[in-house]
Amino acid sequence: MSVLCDLSDIASVWRAVAEIVALRLPIAGLLNNAGMMQMRPTTNALGWDMSFVTNHLGPFALTEALVPALPTSANVAL
Numbered sequence: 001m002s003v004l005c006d007l008s009d010i011a012s013v014w015r016a017v018a019e020i021v022a023l024r025l026p027i028a029g030l031l032n033n034a035g036m037m038q039m040r041p042t043t044n045a046l047g048w049d050m051s052f053v054t055n056h057l058g059p060f061a062l063t064e065a066l067v068p069a070l071p072t073s074a075n076v077a078l
Contacts, residue, residue, distance in 0.1 A: 007058025017065040029075035032059035
């Protein structure tokens with residue numbers, strides 16, 4: 001099962017979290033491995049820097065939103 005998420009779009013992050021939680025599957029861990037580097041500054045629809053939101057804010061929002069669904073033994077790697 002795959003859940004797609006655009007980490008530069010916070011609404012997409014929230015939709016993905018809702019999909020993941022709705023699956024009611026056990027989550028053993030969370031590995032955040034998104035990364036990008038723009039050759040010139042670009043922004044997302046909210047005006048946020050794409051590199052910062054994709055590399056930092058998106059993974060942070062995803063992780064924070066999934067914390068209630070993670071068992072206490074789950075591993076989170078950033």
